[in-house]
Amino acid sequence: MDISAWIERRPDWRVVGPAVLLLAVGALAIGDGFSARMGWLYVLGAALGLVLYHAAFGFASAWRVFIAEGRGAGLRAQMVMLGVASLLFFPLIDQGSFFSQPVGGGAVAPLGVSVAVGAALFGVGMQLAGGCASGTLYTVGGGSTHMLFALVFFMVGSLIGTAHMPWWLETPSLGSVSILREWGLFGALAAQLAVLAAIALFTLWVERRRQPGGIPAAAGPPRLWRRLISGPWPLLWGAMLLAVLNAVTLVYAGHPWTISFGYTLWGGKLATAAGLDLSGWAFWTWPFPERALAGSVFENSTSVMNFGVIVGALLAAGLAGRFNPAWRMPWRQVLAAALGGLLMGYGARLAYGCNVGAYFSGVASGSLHGWLWFAAALGGSYFGNALRPLFGLTGGFARRAAPQAV
Numbered sequence: 001m002d003i004s005a006w007i008e009r010r011p012d013w014r015v016v017g018p019a020v021l022l023l024a025v026g027a028l029a030i031g032d033g034f035s036a037r038m039g040w041l042y043v044l045g046a047a048l049g050l051v052l053y054h055a056a057f058g059f060a061s062a063w064r065v066f067i068a069e070g071r072g073a074g075l076r077a078q079m080v081m082l083g084v085a086s087l088l089f090f091p092l093i094d095q096g097s098f099f100s101q102p103v104g105g106g107a108v109a110p111l112g113v114s115v116a117v118g119a120a121l122f123g124v125g126m127q128l129a130g131g132c133a134s135g136t137l138y139t140v141g142g143g144s145t146h147m148l149f150a151l152v153f154f155m156v157g158s159l160i161g162t163a164h165m166p167w168w169l170e171t172p173s174l175g176s177v178s179i180l181r182e183w184g185l186f187g188a189l190a191a192q193l194a195v196l197a198a199i200a201l202f203t204l205w206v207e208r209r210r211q212p213g214g215i216p217a218a219a220g221p222p223r224l225w226r227r228l229i230s231g232p233w234p235l236l237w238g239a240m241l242l243a244v245l246n247a248v249t250l251v252y253a254g255h256p257w258t259i260s261f262g263y264t265l266w267g268g269k270l271a272t273a274a275g276l277d278l279s280g281w282a283f284w285t286w287p288f289p290e291r292a293l294a295g296s297v298f299e300n301s302t303s304v305m306n307f308g309v310i311v312g313a314l315l316a317a318g319l320a321g322r323f324n325p326a327w328r329m330p331w332r333q334v335l336a337a338a339l340g341g342l343l344m345g346y347g348a349r350l351a352y353g354c355n356v357g358a359y360f361s362g363v364a365s366g367s368l369h370g371w372l373w374f375a376a377a378l379g380g381s382y383f384g385n386a387l388r389p390l391f392g393l394t395g396g397f398a399r400r401a402a403p404q405a406v
Contacts, residue, residue, distance in 0.1 A: 011230060015318030022311045030298050038304050041253055045308020046315065048245050048257070052138040053316035054231035055238025059355040060126040060135055063381045070210025072203025077235035079196040084243035085364035086192045089250060093365060094185045098251045105178070106365025107256045109352035111372055112173025118161075118350025119358065119373040121343045123380020125157075126355070127388060129340025133259040133354035136341070137306055141313025143323040149334050150341035155267035157345025162264060162283035168350050180366035188366050195371075230320045246361065253301045256361030260348035261292075262306035267345075268293050336391035340384075351376075 023046050031039025051057065062074020092103045109115070126132045129150040131139055136154060139147045179188040227233065246257045268278060272293070278284040284293055297303045317323040348354040351373055353362065359377065362370025388394065 009230070009321030011319045012321045012323060013318070015323040016315060017318075019311060019315035019318050023308075023315065026307070026311065030304060034296065034298050037252070038298060038301065041249075041301050042304050042308040042311075044245065044249060044252065045305030046312030047308075048134075048242065048305070049138050049141055049309035049312025049314075050316040051233075051238055051241045051245065051312075052134055052309070053142050053313040054320070055233040055235055055241075056231075057235065057238040057242065058135050059132040059359075060130060060381070063123075063378060064127060064385050066203065066206070067382050067385050070206045072200075072207045073235060075203045076200045077239040079200040080236060081239035081243050082360070082363050083193055083196045084240050085246055085360070086189060086196075086366075088243060088247035089256070089364045090180055090185055090189050090192075090366060092247065092250060093180060101251055102254070103251055104254055106250065106367065107258070107353065107357060107361035107370070108176045108178050108365055108367040109358070109362065109369045110173045110175055111177050111369045112175075113171040114168040114173070114350045115352060115358070115369050115372050116376045117168075118347040118352075119376035120380035120383075121347030122351060122354060123347075123377035123382075124384035124387070125340040125343030125345075125347060125380075126377075127340070127381050127384025128336045128391065128393075129344065130337065130393065132356075133263070133344065133348060134309070134356050136344075137259065137309040138313035138316075141310035142317040143314075143325040145325045145327060146329045146333055146337045149337040150344070151263075153338045153341030154263045154345040154348075155270065157342040157347075158260065158264040158349050159267035159271055159345075160342075161346045161349025162268070162278075162289070163281055164346075165349060166282045177368040178366045179368065192363075192366065231316065232320075242360075243364075246364065249305070253305075255301070256357070256365060257305070258302045258353060258357035258361060259306060259309075260345075260354040260357055262300070262303040263345060264289075264349060265292050265297060265300055265303050269297060330392055332390075332392040336388070336393060347380075 023043070027039045027042050030042050057077070058074065059078070062078060065071040066075050089106060092098055093106050095103070097103055122132075126135070129136065129147070131144075131147055131150060133154070136147050136150050140151055179191060182188070183191065249255070249257045268284065268289075272278060278293065283289055292300045292303075297307075314323070344354065348358070351358050352369065353359075353373070355377070358373040359370055362373060364370075
């Protein structure tokens with residue numbers, strides 16, 4: 001991230017105005033036409049999008065610079081995010097309610113071959129696309145045109161994944177394993193925090209070996225109020241705010257923050273509109289997907305929050321004065337974004353979620369499938385990073401590889 005360029009910019013009110021209008025009118029229209037709960041979830045999604053953009057909180061870039069250069073600040077921020085989320089999630093899930101509001105069991109999914117394969121494919125895809133599921137949404141909202149290709153092909157990959165999902169469900173699996181259920185609140189929390197701390201310490205050890213001179217600290221904006229409004233925010237601000245907002249989602253939506261099913265639903269809707277009959281696909285006969293496909297995209301909480309993330313990122317880009325879409329793109333980068341989106345969509349469907357629904361929310365819920373997702377996606381990212389130079393992207397394993405914003 002070029003901090004100096006960010007500091008010199010001022011809010012672009014030509015972008016901020018329409019973004020605020022989209023946020024206000026969208027929330028009112030969704031609340032009036034569907035339910036007040038959906039209207040508030042749209043606003044919650046916008047808050048997540050603003051945080052993601054202002055903190056430039058990327059999963060793909062954090063893993064890429066750690067793999068290529070040994071720089072671990074992004075990974076350590078993720079461990080802080082997961083630690084704060086665990087401290088919030090575990091007691092809520094253990095108690096089963098927040099005051100009078102019921103709280104479900106979180107994002108707990110089977111631990112099996114489909115998760116490992118899907119996450120590895122997702123890891124490759126997010127390095128080629130230059131962003132993950134959340135990164136695709138917030139960079140599209142922030143004006144990234146090449147990520148539009150990743151978004152479209154993410155939907156295509158998700159749709160293909162629904163066709164194959166029944167077969168993948170038959171692959172070996174240990175079933176759902178929750179450390180919270182197995183070890184109890186305090187045992188599970190202690191183990192979780194210990195693992196997160198160990199990973200953070202490991203990144204520091206690697207960083208000191210591969211960056212013996214240290215990482216120079218970037219200068220920030222001179223005034224706190226300006227940083228709050230226009231960014232950039234420190235990674236730790238983003239980590240803690242994302243953890244809190246995910247806990248709010250758990251309580252208010254009844255489930256943790258998820259993203260990838262929204263892409264799946266959008267792909268199903270577009271395919272149906274194009275004349276494709278999905279009634280014979282087993283996935284779309286299961287109760288939840290069937291109801292979602294039959295209803296509006298504004299009746300599904302994940303879909304509504306995804307729209308909110310885009311609008312929130314648009315608002316953040318306007319406040320930062322950085323909304324400037326580029327319409328001339330190298331064809332190899334467009335191809336990488338499309339291929340990356342396809343792999344992410346397919347992989348997320350197999351793995352019961354993406355970097356948010358499976359990794360972030362899964363680990364925060366105490367589900368071991370979240371840790372399997374992390375390990376497999378990190379391995380996939382290693383391979384995907386090696387492929388990036390083939391598409392004219394920075395990457396590979398040279399020490400000079402530069403981090404990007406998503």
